[in-house]
Amino acid sequence: MQRRVAIVGYAQSEYQEDVPRTREDQVFDVVKAALRHAGILREEVDSVVTASSDFLDGRTISNVFLSMAVGAYQKDESKVEEDGTGALLYGLMRILAGTHDVVTVEAHTLASTINPHQILFYALDPLFDRQVGLMNDIAASAIQARMYMKKYSVPEEAVAMVSVKNLANAALNPLTHRKMPDLTVEEVLNSKIYYDPIRELMIPPITDGVCALILASEEKAREITDNPVWIEGVGTCVDSYLRERNLTQLESLQKAAAQAYEMAGIKDPYREIDVFEVSERFAHEELMISEALGLAREGRGQVLIEKGLTGLDGEIPINPSGGALSADPICATGLTRVIEAAKQIRGEADSHQILGVTRALAHGQFGICAQKNTVFVLGGDR
């Protein structure tokens, strides 16, 4: 990259099921806390990029009323209608372009406003798929899970182990809301069936949440903090629509990861990256994500979880924060992963801190069956 860009501050709300406060109040508190964490004033911010969905916010052009809470008043401002990693990418581009030096990136979804699964039905093709009423985002992911599990002989126990690991990790993270420290594989497999083979504990809970971070150019970052987290690599890629996609592999994530690795100069992610924070919107997706990130061969993601390699004390910890299965504030989920990865590098992850993290990966996704994927590789001063 021509210019180096760093994360210099961040904040997250406590992720909860039904927060009795306005969207503006929640966003204000988190943005204010992120600025405080960076130790800067709103006046020092040049640009603001937010991520949310008009349908989930329940208003069109939903950033109109948010601009004052997010600190964008009389500033350059834009919004992405997708995951917060997309907003982070836009913020990064603004700094790389040389037009801005300090950018606030914010993302939120208050899923208690409306059940997001009701909205996702309308992401389906209206001519064919929507005509079949039973098809929705969960059913589509069940199709993906079945195809993947059948093709590679993945036992449902391996999928359930992802939930067990992440929900136990979540118990160590004060910000998540589905914490199950003593969960067993049997309990996951006996939880309520949604669309076979997907069960209640393999899907994230309905979450209200807000997160924000502050990005800065190298020069500004050095002024702001002694502990910058550098964006070493980034990649993003979108796949085709559901029906013509190879659902058994996340090809767009493979490409996004390859871009990010090349930019960061990473040859062997297994050895060179210390911790991974990924957006597994369904338990089986974490296995697929680990393969697409190059941590396991095709279809062998199950081995990582079975051997405990992705656990807190494993070789390649995945989602020490609890991941999306423990809290999924849709548009904020990917940006939360970035913040959790940055926390690991700065040694600020408290009880779910992995020792000796110098490089971390964060992943965000959007669209049914992870159609679009964005990867960030982050690193500290070494």
Added chain:
Amino acid sequence: MAYLKDQRRETMMVEGSWNIGAYRYKGSTQLQEYVDGLKEKKLIGSLCPGCGKVIVQPRNICGRCHRRMDKRMVVSHKGTITCFVISPPIEKGKYKIIGMDPVEAGIIQEGAILVPVFVRFDGADSNINTILLNSSPEQVHIGMRVKAVFVENPEGKLSDLEGVEPLKE
């Protein structure tokens, strides 16, 4: 290549609906405080401790200062029209106010012309969006002095403030 009308054919379409159900927008304290004020025929605004601006109806956050506006102020019933719009004649079956046809409900006569106005009440730094009553499109002008008109027995609802009318000073 031009698209010729005589070559045009009907496109096949499918019926679709967009039933995403009811939203639950979280409220905060400011709406309750405002309507509680109306019940006592008071106009409540929020005061920014940073810039000192008073916003009516109240808002919780000042974007200029990026601060909470926790303080509340009561502003005057008297104010000034800063802007207005003159409606077309109101037709039956064309408008809905709070889910009902105002002509059918007998609130507004068919053919009546309404004057929505922006009013800045004395002591406020923002406009309130309301209706000019007991006046006419010929009389309304920017800078016109007006006063708030409340219903006889306010109940603590947004409709307690009916609008504004010309002030005779």
